[in-house]
Amino acid sequence: MDATLVADALSKSFTTGAVRTDVLRDLSIEIAAGELTLVSGPSGCGKSTLLAILSGLLRPDGGRAFALGQDLARLEPAELERFRLQHTGFVFQGFNLFPALSALEQVMLPLGYLGLGDALARRRAGDALAEVGLGSRMQLRPAELSGGEKQRVAIARALAKEPQLLFADEPTSALDAANGQIVIDTLHRIARTHGATVLCVSHDPRLVGHADRVLAMEDGRILADRRVAASRSP
Amino acid sequence: MVPLARKTLVHEWRRFLxxxxxxxxxxxxxLVQAALVFGIFNSSAVYIRKSGGELWLGYPGTQSIELGRPIPQQAEIAALMDPAVERVEPFNWIDGDWRGPADKGGVSVFVSGIDTRSDALMFADALTPALRALLDEPDGVIVDRADLPKLGLDVGGQAVVNGHRVRIVGVGSGLRALGGVNIVTSLATSRRLDNGDSDGRVAYYVVKLRDGSDAxxxxxxxxPRGQARRFEVWTRDAFARRAVAYWMFETGAGLGVVLLAIVVFVVGALITSQTLMGAVAGSIREYATLHALGVGxxxxxxxxxxxxxxxxxxxxVVGGVATALVVLLAHRRDVPVQLDLVTVAICATLVMGIALLSGLAAVRALRHADPALLLR
Structure with a gap:
């Protein structure tokens, strides 16, 4: 199995005032397509920083990050934006939906920037919303949706781009158990059916059982890397 | 393409209001300031613009019509001798002290002495021949309707100017000008009111040229050439522009206007940019998400x-409608206002400039749209 995301001896530190904190220490990992990889660990263990570097949002201090075989350090900022636009989707803890737009428009928006025509964007957005179970609520604005529904709109927004890489940062933290379950199942299904690389970062222990692979992180290092035998088929 | 900007404007209109x-x-x-300024300053040229004739002869260096001084009669003779000149019409301009009803005290007035013939040049566009004929009554004067309250009199009322009794025989409009009340009389009456100070000389000659002449x-x-010029000649437009320029630039009023316009621009831009920045800051997480998704x-x-x-x-649009209402109201109240297309275009450009500059300032708030802020 080819790795679509590769971290090679990554290191990163932040300086706050006189205090220097090493967030990632010589971290190497390979992540494959077609499965949901969960990075879990306590707050401040560096898991979000790892996600940011592998998704091209952040540059490491040392080491190299490859995504889809591309050395991210070699890309100019504009090329990096282009790379993200074409290949990546993001789901964040906050849903970050524009209050003025309906669910359908939220999903169509990035597709327009991708250069898709209105008709195609509308069809793809509709399909993505149907896939996350919101086919009947496409015309509603965020204020009319529940938290779980909003997160599913955010997932549809990431999914409609048909990205090869999907990054999720604490996607279930703001949700109750039932909605959290729906969201993680959706992410899992996306990995399986779309063959996408799904990298999910969370400290939510409920998610462990739903991942194909769990990386336990602490103090900027990966302590354990295990496959979850019980992971269900789509 | 989803019209994000417009949808957000409509949905969050309270934020943008x-x-x-x-x-x-x-x-x-x-716009109102420009209308008032041009209205008031152009009223300094209103006597020139509302009159016929192509050339004006006046005291050398005269900057505005109310600053006229008597000029020698040879100016008239010189003009009459030119083959292109069809007619030369004297126009007298003197200062006066108006004493009307006791409760109004004294009022400084400018007295315009004009030819009363029906085809006379002075005030050709402001006074009807009938009104003009009324001035043939000795000591008859015409005043602007809007000045009546200031003078405390109505048509038929009597007052004393420079010691001579005058009677208001009619009212006109568009006779208002800067600096005081203007009253119009016949040339003969104006000479009497002058107390002989000018030896019968007048301040201006207005010249009508034969058709097809090059003014x-x-x-x-x-x-006239040489050092000892005793009068000067201007084309009508040049003299009108001189008057406007004098009020605009020599009195300091123009600078005040420019300063006020700058203040309006800066204050408008500050308020607008702050509000727009607030709007951007309010959606910063959404913008950051788009940026994470690769939208540059x-x-x-x-x-x-x-x-x-x-x-x-x-x-x-709102400012334009409001301005139209104000200008309409001003017209009804005989307040001199004037807006031309160029002025409106300049003001509109400034206003769009305010909005776009504010937008550029607000764009800087986008720098905070860093996807890293979305990560825990």
Whole structure:
């Protein structure tokens, strides 16, 4: 199995005032397509920083990050934006939906920037919303949706781009158990059916059982890397 | 393409309303100020513009009509001798002290002595032949309707100017000018009111040229040369522009106007940019998400600038309507206001400038749209 995301001896530190904190220490990992990889660990263990570097949002201090075989350090900022636009989707803890737009428009928006025509964007957005179970609520604005529904709109927004890489940062933290379950199942299904690389970062222990692979992180290092035998088929 | 900028404007109109109103008020202030300034300053040229004739002869260096001094009669003779000149009409201009009803005290007035023939040049566009004929009554004067309250009199009322009794025989409109009340009399009456100070000389001669004459060329011929010039010749337009320029630039009023316009611009831009920045800051997480999804800053910038442009357009329309109402009201009250297309275009450009500059300032708030802020 080819790795679509590769971290090679990554290191990163932040300086706050006189205090220097090493967030990632010589971290190497390979992540494959077609499965949901969960990075879990306590707050401040560096898991979000790892996600940011592998998704091209952040540059490491040392080491190299490859995504889809591309050395991210070699890309100019504009090329990096282009790379993200074409290949990546993001789901964040906050849903970050524009209050003025309906669910359908939220999903169509990035597709327009991708250069898709209105008709195609509308069809793809509709399909993505149907896939996350919101086919009947496409015309509603965020204020009319529940938290779980909003997160599913955010997932549809990431999914409609048909990205090869999907990054999720604490996607279930703001949700109750039932909605959290729906969201993680959706992410899992996306990995399986779309063959996408799904990298999910969370400290939510409920998610462990739903991942194909769990990386336990602490103090900027990966302590354990295990496959979850019980992971269900789509 | 989902029209994010417009949808957000409509949905969050309360957020954008202050900036739109700031733009509208800036536009209103700029336009009304311009209308008033041009109205008032052009009224200094109103006597020139509302009269016939192509050339004016007056005291050398005279900067504005109310600064006229008596000139020698040889000016008239010189003009009459030019083959292109059809007619020369004297126009007298003297200062006066108006004493009307006791409770109004003294009022400084300018007395215009004009030819009363029906085809006379002076005030050809402001006074009807019938009104003009009324001035043939000895000591009869015409005043602007809007000045009646200031004088405390009505038509038929009597007052004393420079020691001579006069009677208001009619009212006109468009006779108001800067600096005081203007009253119109016949040439004969004006000479009497002058107490003989000017030895029968008048302040101006207005010259009508034969059809097809080149006013500039005739002006060149009539213009006296050498040190001892005793009068000067201007084309009508040049003299009118001189008057406006004098009030605009020599009195300091113009500088005040420019300063006020700058203040309006800066204040408008400050309020608008703050509001737009607030709007950007309010959606910063959404913008950051788009940025994470690969939408570049240039495209996000366009969203903000488009919002600024809409805010500007809305403010322009509201400000324009409000200005139209104010100008209408001013016309009804005989307040001199004047707006031409060029002025409106300049003000509109300034107003859109306010909105777009504010948009550019607000764009800087986008720098905070860093996807890293979305990660825990």
């Amino acid at each position: 202050p900036s739109a109103l700031a733009v509208a008020f800036s536009g209103l202030l700029l 500039a060329a005739v002006r060149q011929r009539l213009q 800053f240039a495209r996000l910038r366009r969203v903000v600038l488009e919002q600024a442009a809409w805010v500007g357009a809305f403010g322009l």
